[in-house]
Amino acid sequence: MTRPVDPISDDDLQAYVDDEIDVARRIEVEAYLSAHPAEASRVMADLRIRDELRLSLADMPADPAQARLRFATAEAARRLEGALSRDRWLRGLRRVAAVGLLVCAGWFAHAEFGPLAVSRVVASDLPPAYVEDALRAHRTAQVRAGMLSQTGASYDPAEIRAATAIVMPELPTGWSVEDVQVFPSAFGPSVEMSVKTRDFGPVSLFAVRPGSFDVVQARTVSSEDLNAAYWQIGEVAYALVAQAPPRELDRTAERLARSLY
Template sequence: MSASPITEIDLHAYVDGQLETSRRAEVEAFLAAHPDVVAEVQAWRMQNQSLHDIYDNVLNEPVPLRLTGALRSRRWPRGIAAGVAWLSCGLAAGWLAHGWMQGPAQPRTFAQNALAAHVLYTAEQRHPVEVTAQQEAHLVAWLSKRLSAPIRAPKLQEQGFGLLGGRLLPGQDGPLAQLMYESDKGERLTLTVRHASQAQSETGFKVMEQGGNRAFYWIDSEYGYALSGSIDKRKLLEIAQAVYLQLHQSSN
């Protein structure tokens, strides 16, 4: 009998460590054959870790004495108590999800996806990009068409990096463009770009760090950008500023 198809439920359970050994092996075999899904799975892992980083301190705080006293002072019928508990958990989870998916959390989610894709594809030696820099005009035109907006490839030779090529990535609210750069030393950077249908609240540079890699990300009108790399933090910021100046000036 053939194994049942791998579903998104299986992938989420895999990320959460909830699969039995046999099913986990099937999922890992599926991921090995579908590298395009690995970036999404890695992004989920990073989202989970970020949620822990943000909320674990709150969740691990002791319950205030005034609340524990209130609970002890009233005996609830078992069914009602269970219902209240589940309702409280549901409201808390819903609010956390609301805060995670709405407003200022969106750029962070974008940056997480960009950083996960950076880690995945910069490790590739034979196929780091879909379209090489030798076809830069085609690459830029293709990515612009898929994002329904003009995409530009900044020139980073003064910063010691040349364009290697690029690829299309799946995004939470539409496709993303990834441009990869490489130095003479073999160091690689990626610039991930997203486009929104309307202008967003512009932001300054923000940084995200994970496992020796970091990304500077920002919002500039309808565009979101994330520059990712494992080089020195100050150097990466200088390059992010150079990217911003080139792209911002060319759009005006």
């Protein structure tokens, strides 16, 4: 009889980050994270911060003045690492406090200076390099679609997985695969699938192994007349490219990502 698995709690996730968990429970936590990308992304961020803090404590310099400065920095790092190990509800409290502070600042600025005209700002990191590859592959596919001499290739997801180690998402009902091409990339072959849809028109679904393990939820970027929604699950990253509204494209990307679990 198999042993029932206890639900994974925030305490288990924190113990996982702090290396204070036995091997059996660690396996259960990792299985839970593989099915919950949002939690996995948060835990990976905590692991990165923990490792950066521990790295800052190593290699103490020989010079006395530098040693004292490094010691003070190390003490601050230890306090910060301890703070990161507290209950996770503090994070939510900090976010609420930050939002409240921004709201108060906005009301103060409005009272002092009147209404402000704010331009649209994209407050996010630059998209990964494979997104540009996906946009380029989409434009190339559109050129191929207009050439009578370029016939489309048949789509066999099992064959693609066997040849490239890339699992393609399950396509929504009504999507029709027009062409499939394999392109070279820095970490092995990538896959570009041209799809005909009723809602978005021509769509490209691009998949590649970027050379790193990560869990990235769907995000949308714009490039000239195209929008791209990209995400990553484990060792494979994906990008959905189309002339579609970013919000709708983002929702579709989330749907495709869920089909991979």
